[in-house]
Amino acid sequence: MSDAAIIIVMSTITTGIMLGVIFSLVAVGVTIVYGSIWMPNAANGQFFLLASLLAWSASVSWGLHPAVAALLVIGASVPFSYLLEILLVRRFYDVPNRNVSYFVLTLGITQILAGIFSVTYGVWSDQFQLPPIVPGVTLFGPFPIANNRLASMGIATILLAALFALLRFHRYGRALRAVFQNREAAALRGVDVRAIYRMSFILGNGVIFAGGVLFACAYSVDLTVAWTMAVTAFAIMIIGGPGSVLGALVIGMVFGFTQAIVSIFASPTIAAFSYLGAMLVILLFRPSGLFAR
Amino acid sequence: MGTSMFRHAALAATGVAAIFAATAARGQDPVKIGFITELTGPWSFTGASCVAGLKLAEAQLNPPGKRRIEFVLMDNQTQPAQAVAAARNLDIQSKVLALSGPTSSDTALAIYGYAEQNKLPFLVPVAAFPQLTKPGTRFTFRIEPDAAGWGYAIAKFVEKQKPGAKVALLYSDYALMRAIAAGLKWQAAKSNIKIEPEIVFPQGTSDATVQAAQVRAANPDYVVWVGAGGFDVSVTNQLLDIGIKPEQIIHPYGFTTMIRGWGKRSVGSYYGTFFDANLENLTDEGKKFVEDFTKQNDRMPSYAENYCYLTSQIFREVLDRNPEAADNREKFRDALSALNWKEPTSGVPITFDKNGARKEYMYFMQITDVGAKEYKAKQSFYIEWDPEVLPVYDLVK
Numbered sequence: 001m002s003d004a005a006i007i008i009v010m011s012t013i014t015t016g017i018m019l020g021v022i023f024s025l026v027a028v029g030v031t032i033v034y035g036s037i038w039m040p041n042a043a044n045g046q047f048f049l050l051a052s053l054l055a056w057s058a059s060v061s062w063g064l065h066p067a068v069a070a071l072l073v074i075g076a077s078v079p080f081s082y083l084l085e086i087l088l089v090r091r092f093y094d095v096p097n098r099n100v101s102y103f104v105l106t107l108g109i110t111q112i113l114a115g116i117f118s119v120t121y122g123v124w125s126d127q128f129q130l131p132p133i134v135p136g137v138t139l140f141g142p143f144p145i146a147n148n149r150l151a152s153m154g155i156a157t158i159l160l161a162a163l164f165a166l167l168r169f170h171r172y173g174r175a176l177r178a179v180f181q182n183r184e185a186a187a188l189r190g191v192d193v194r195a196i197y198r199m200s201f202i203l204g205n206g207v208i209f210a211g212g213v214l215f216a217c218a219y220s221v222d223l224t225v226a227w228t229m230a231v232t233a234f235a236i237m238i239i240g241g242p243g244s245v246l247g248a249l250v251i252g253m254v255f256g257f258t259q260a261i262v263s264i265f266a267s268p269t270i271a272a273f274s275y276l277g278a279m280l281v282i283l284l285f286r287p288s289g290l291f292a293r
Numbered sequence: 294m295g296t297s298m299f300r301h302a303a304l305a306a307t308g309v310a311a312i313f314a315a316t317a318a319r320g321q322d323p324v325k326i327g328f329i330t331e332l333t334g335p336w337s338f339t340g341a342s343c344v345a346g347l348k349l350a351e352a353q354l355n356p357p358g359k360r361r362i363e364f365v366l367m368d369n370q371t372q373p374a375q376a377v378a379a380a381r382n383l384d385i386q387s388k389v390l391a392l393s394g395p396t397s398s399d400t401a402l403a404i405y406g407y408a409e410q411n412k413l414p415f416l417v418p419v420a421a422f423p424q425l426t427k428p429g430t431r432f433t434f435r436i437e438p439d440a441a442g443w444g445y446a447i448a449k450f451v452e453k454q455k456p457g458a459k460v461a462l463l464y465s466d467y468a469l470m471r472a473i474a475a476g477l478k479w480q481a482a483k484s485n486i487k488i489e490p491e492i493v494f495p496q497g498t499s500d501a502t503v504q505a506a507q508v509r510a511a512n513p514d515y516v517v518w519v520g521a522g523g524f525d526v527s528v529t530n531q532l533l534d535i536g537i538k539p540e541q542i543i544h545p546y547g548f549t550t551m552i553r554g555w556g557k558r559s560v561g562s563y564y565g566t567f568f569d570a571n572l573e574n575l576t577d578e579g580k581k582f583v584e585d586f587t588k589q590n591d592r593m594p595s596y597a598e599n600y601c602y603l604t605s606q607i608f609r610e611v612l613d614r615n616p617e618a619a620d621n622r623e624k625f626r627d628a629l630s631a632l633n634w635k636e637p638t639s640g641v642p643i644t645f646d647k648n649g650a651r652k653e654y655m656y657f658m659q660i661t662d663v664g665a666k667e668y669k670a671k672q673s674f675y676i677e678w679d680p681e682v683l684p685v686y687d688l689v690k
Contacts, residue, residue: 014502122337125550225523
């Protein structure tokens with residue numbers, strides 16, 4: 001195999017993994033919240049962007065090491081989500097058809113955050129880039145890859161594995177899955193459903209924040225990324241099956257690799273809408289998603 | 294004694310005339326110019342930068358004795374419909390003499406339609422889409438050269454750097470970028486430049502690792518990357534990561550924030566511009582503009598800020614030479630059309646052709662250092678051309 005061919009194959013694999021883990025993180029965050037409290041969080045893209053921008057402020061404006069900034073921002077998602085839950089989210093827990101109310105509510109949050117970003121960050125710069133967590137480049141044969149991107153990829157993979165383990169083996173994870181499947185039955189078995197709602201909202205947003213921070217470590221960010229990520233996360237959740245964490249994980253990775261492979265054999269333009277086209281085709285045959293129970 | 298008396302009388306007469314003129318100027322209503330720009334929405338950075346440039350010029354815009362010029366600032370939210378609504382409001386309610394302000398081709402095109410239909414002079418500071426000065430345009434004038442011309446200039450630059458060069462062309466799928474690519478491809482065919490590969494990124498793309506690998510595999514002499522925002526910096530980094538040398542990368546334009554984003558590792562790469570703080574031929578006013586802007590905004594100005602600074606001065610210049618145009622849109626349009634002046638900051642001539650397009654020019658700068666706030670660059674190439682040297686309006690519909 002020639003060096004040129006190796007470079008292209010390696011770049012396709014690393015792009016697939018990189019995009020896949022980020023997509024999966026955000027989609028898992030969205031699906032955890034939807035699966036437990038039936039909230040289609042339209043503001044997920046803005047939360048993702050908020051995390052990226054806060055990490056930028058903490059590292060570039062305040063001078064913190066990007067790793068410290070990243071941890072700080074992911075940590076800050078907990079009080080942020082808790083406050084939102086107390087002030088807004090819990091008021092709709094008993095509302096019939098609350099998913100519609102939640103959708104409208106999160107659209108409102110999207111508009112407010114977009115407006116705030118537009119008159120603050122939007123005026124300061126047209127792009128935001130975090131200093132590298134790990135500088136330098138590593139060579140895999142003839143293929144060079146930035147260490148920073150490798151680090152982001154590694155951390156995102158560990159986070160996904162930890163999340164999967166939490167949901168599979170931890171008491172909270174089992175309770176959460178019980179609520180996903182049948183709220184009433186879970187309550188009868190002694191699960192505090194409202195506490196699970198609250199925890200899910202905090203965990204889901206935490207995962208989205210982690211996705212935003214890792215994305216900002218690997219790529220430069222601008223304000224348009226919120227919309228792209230929101231659409232992608234919803235598409236993954238719908239194909240994977242709303243409420244299916246495994247579906248979000250698998251389909252997120254499939255989306256990442258689809259983008260990478262289609263963009264090399266066809267074009268980036270076709271790659272961008274190929275997965276949305278795939279979504280429509282899949283929904284024709286499996287309207288409730290591939291991994292729906 | 295006689296001479297002294299005459300001198301006193303002359304001084305007194307001059308003083309009276311000056312006071313009269315000043316009183317008359319004060320007595321007249323100010324000339325209102327509608328400035329519709331992007332203060333919110335995705336283009337808010339360029340809109341805010343433009344206003345920063347305008348405000349610097351505004352401070353010295355109204356010396357005593359001259360009819361006052363007032364800019365009525367409105368936000369178009371980076372939305373064409375909002376831009377038209379603002380234009381209508383400024384036309385009917387505020388009765389402005391002319392419009393200006395947009396920094397996005399989309400909003401500028403929306404205002405263009407309103408301005409041409411309602412015979413309202415419209416001076417566009419920063420928007421490069423060619424159709425803003427298409428044949429038959431009467432009331433719209435554009436300060437920034439058209440985007441297809443930038444592509445033409447890039448091809449000329451490459452031709453001078455390496456005759457018969459092979460160029461990889463990457464661009465995001467926006468109207469502006471498509472126009473630059475169209476101009477480059479048109480001239481490349483004539484300059485014996487081979488374009489391979491040509492890669493278009495749809496809006497919303499975030500990763501270009503695979504495409505950077507394709508570029509590397511093609512082994513081009515130069516890579517022309519036409520992008521904006523966060524993706525512009527990501528692609529630049531990915532090209533450098535994969536082993537493309539900075540000296541091979543040509544950016545069609547470089548705002549200060551972009552150059553800072555490209556960072557130190559981009560030292561050696563090229564960018565096109567129409568004004569740069571590092572140019573050696575800046576006038577004293579140009580140097581002061583750079584100094585004042587940097588002091589106020591914590592970054593150096595780029596060509597967009599210069600064009601907005603220049604916009605207010607063009608209004609002043611035209612009205613000073615044609616005071617009767619201050620209350621008559623048709624006369625103001627004619628006066629603007631006849632303008633033959635030089636940019637006070639750089640000395641580059643400003644004249645408009647019959648369609649309101651400017652005689653075009655472009656600098657290519659090579660980055661020599663990038664700091665936290667400032668960057669250094671040296672001029673590598675300068676080119677001027679007539680906007681009709683290439684079939685701009687056929688290339689870009």
